[in-house]
Amino acid sequence: MPGRFTGQVAIVTAGGSGIGAATARRFAEEGAAVVIADLSGTRAEAVASNITTSGGRAAAIKMDASDPGAVRRTLQLAVDSFGRLDVMVNNAGLAEPAPLDEITLESWNRVIAVTLTSVFLGMKHCLPIMRARGKGVIVNTASVSGTRGDYGLSSYNAAKAGVINLTRSAALENARHHIRINCVCPGAIDTRGIQILGGDRADDLRRQHAAAHPIGRVGEAGEIASTVLFLASDEASFITGAAIVVDGGLTAHTGLPHFQRPTL
Numbered sequence: 001m002p003g004r005f006t007g008q009v010a011i012v013t014a015g016g017s018g019i020g021a022a023t024a025r026r027f028a029e030e031g032a033a034v035v036i037a038d039l040s041g042t043r044a045e046a047v048a049s050n051i052t053t054s055g056g057r058a059a060a061i062k063m064d065a066s067d068p069g070a071v072r073r074t075l076q077l078a079v080d081s082f083g084r085l086d087v088m089v090n091n092a093g094l095a096e097p098a099p100l101d102e103i104t105l106e107s108w109n110r111v112i113a114v115t116l117t118s119v120f121l122g123m124k125h126c127l128p129i130m131r132a133r134g135k136g137v138i139v140n141t142a143s144v145s146g147t148r149g150d151y152g153l154s155s156y157n158a159a160k161a162g163v164i165n166l167t168r169s170a171a172l173e174n175a176r177h178h179i180r181i182n183c184v185c186p187g188a189i190d191t192r193g194i195q196i197l198g199g200d201r202a203d204d205l206r207r208q209h210a211a212a213h214p215i216g217r218v219g220e221a222g223e224i225a226s227t228v229l230f231l232a233s234d235e236a237s238f239i240t241g242a243a244i245v246v247d248g249g250l251t252a253h254t255g256l257p258h259f260q261r262p263t264l
């Protein structure tokens with residue numbers, strides 16, 4: 001059965017792990033050729049080779065999504081290898097937890113560069129290619145942390161809030177060019193990210209995250225990938241400038257303890 005993306009070409013940044021890897025695999029399963037771009041060339045290669053072994057089309061590139069030259073090389077690879085670009089998924093992000101008054105300027109600049117500037121660069125450089133074709137779709141990975149504050153994550157909160165509003169402005173400017181631009185706002189998703197954030201208390205953190213989500217568990221990378229593919233597909237043809245939360249009900253709650261949370 002032909003997939004929704006047969007004949008199309010997608011780029012996924014930070015595609016070597018977690019949400020990015022799941023998204024790249026789904027695009028390939030639905031017929032797209034995929035460029036997997038990741039700071040870790042090894043992880044990008046592993047995902048690409050997994051796709052090609054299963055009969056799909058993929059290319060890998062080691063890239064830093066906050067480096068303009070690397071972003072341009074990634075776009076060039078897509079066009080050179082597969083002849084076109086239909087979908088750009090700007091998925092790189094970085095959290096460096098610390099109370100605001102302890103965040104160094106270097107850490108602040110790193111988090112903004114990898115989380116927000118990367119999205120700006122990805123969009124800035126793919127837009128001329130999409131405009132030349134007269135259409136395209138961009139999906140950015142934001143976070144529920146861009147819609148609310150977190151203790152100890154202020155630089156990440158600021159950067160992800162930036163991703164959401166940058167998505168809106170970019171969507172406005174490009175709607176008449178037939179380029180739709182949206183973002184997803186995941187709740188806690190079970191990836192390497194949680195492992196790294198939690199360190200030796202990652203299992204505790206996962207349990208606490210699961211309890212914080214009304215649905216009673218953390219999300220799976222594939223559940224975010226499904227939303228990214230929906231937004232990139234023609235089924236979402238009237239959706240642009242949207243920030244779609246995929247969070248098991250987390251942000252539906254005020255956070256106020258009026259009544260007892262049911263035990264699951």
Ligand SMILES: NC(=O)c1ccc[n+]([C@@H]2O[C@H](COP(=O)([O-])OP(=O)(O)OC[C@H]3O[C@@H](n4cnc5c(N)ncnc54)[C@H](O)[C@@H]3O)[C@@H](O)[C@H]2O)c1
Nearest residue numbers: 014016017018019039064065092093143188189191192193
């Ligand atoms: N996991 C979650 O709970 C969660 C929740 C909300 C939003 N997000 C966002 O989803 C995105 C993916 O997160 P994940 O949890 O799947 O990550 P992950 O830790 O599983 O994988 C991240 C990948 O990004 C790559 N990477 C890191 N810096 C990069 C850079 N500068 N350029 C290119 N690649 C880079 C890493 O090499 C790694 O392969 C991030 O933007 C993250 O902020 C994650």
